[in-house]
Amino acid sequence: MSYLPLDPQLRSRPSVSIVLPALDEEANIARAIAEATAAAERFFDDHEIIVVDDGSRDRTAELARAAADRDPRVRVISHGRNQGYGSALRTGFRASRLDFVFFTDADLQFDVAEIARLLPFAGLVDVVAGYRLNRQDPLHRRLMAGGWNLLARLLFHIPVRDVNCAFKLFDRRVLHEIEIDSDGYLVSAELMIKLSRSGASVVEVGVHHRPRLAGNAHASSPRGMLKVLAELARMRSLLRELDGDDRLAALVRLRAQADAARGSARARQRESGGRG
Numbered sequence: 046m047s048y049l050p051l052d053p054q055l056r057s058r059p060s061v062s063i064v065l066p067a068l069d070e071e072a073n074i075a076r077a078i079a080e081a082t083a084a085a086e087r088f089f090d091d092h093e094i095i096v097v098d099d100g101s102r103d104r105t106a107e108l109a110r111a112a113a114d115r116d117p118r119v120r121v122i123s124h125g126r127n128q129g130y131g132s133a134l135r136t137g138f139r140a141s142r143l144d145f146v147f148f149t150d151a152d153l154q155f156d157v158a159e160i161a162r163l164l165p166f167a168g169l170v171d172v173v174a175g176y177r178l179n180r181q182d183p184l185h186r187r188l189m190a191g192g193w194n195l196l197a198r199l200l201f202h203i204p205v206r207d208v209n210c211a212f213k214l215f216d217r218r219v220l221h222e223i224e225i226d227s228d229g230y231l232v233s234a235e236l237m238i239k240l241s242r243s244g245a246s247v248v249e250v251g252v253h254h255r256p257r258l259a260g261n262a263h264a265s266s267p268r269g270m271l272k273v274l275a276e277l278a279r280m281r282s283l284l285r286e287l288d289g290d291d292r293l294a295a296l297v298r299l300r301a302q303a304d305a306a307r308g309s310a311r312a313r314q315r316e317s318g319g320r321g
Contacts, residue, residue, distance in 0.1 A: 078094060095140050129227075163175065163212075
């Protein structure tokens, strides 16, 4: 199914904070900001672009700051050292100020103009999650992604088919209702797990994927995969604790309800005895 952009004559256009996490993307960052700006000007009444430089060792931060000097709607936040993809998203989300929050990577593998496919659902659901229609990655990355998506759905019952797709639009209010703990690449799974458990509504929309033309992917390195697996074990343990807390809270509520019901029954018995 294809989706058309919002017709400004039919619906008011929202405002958006666009978060661009970046790590060693000097070959891509200027174009990423330009594409985000063009899409935001086309589809939104107001926007801001938040570039989070996660400790890049190249000229990513320098080039992003040059763009910010030319356009006050662009802000750059730099981590003094590499803290991880999840930390970069957390920083960007906390800095966002407008109605909706959209994030995508600065590697140019998505066309930000395809945010138009998500907009028919803005304001109708809490999260619009993209999924890649034609993933343009090497075979080994596609295989790892397929295994990861299957594992995430089995372990955590995540209600989306492409967990790590970096093309998502959120109502900013739902992001403020959850705490993001993951510093690394498990962040997308954590986001969808916690949002789903909070009752947030989610719809999925297919978007196109482009080959990476410059720079290097970090998540699929052996070191990156080890970090993901370590975070996965930690997240599993944390969710067990949360489930235990939820069960305890439910038992307390049930006990209180039972006590209240017994109290009401005794009161009715006293009233009926008094009338007799």
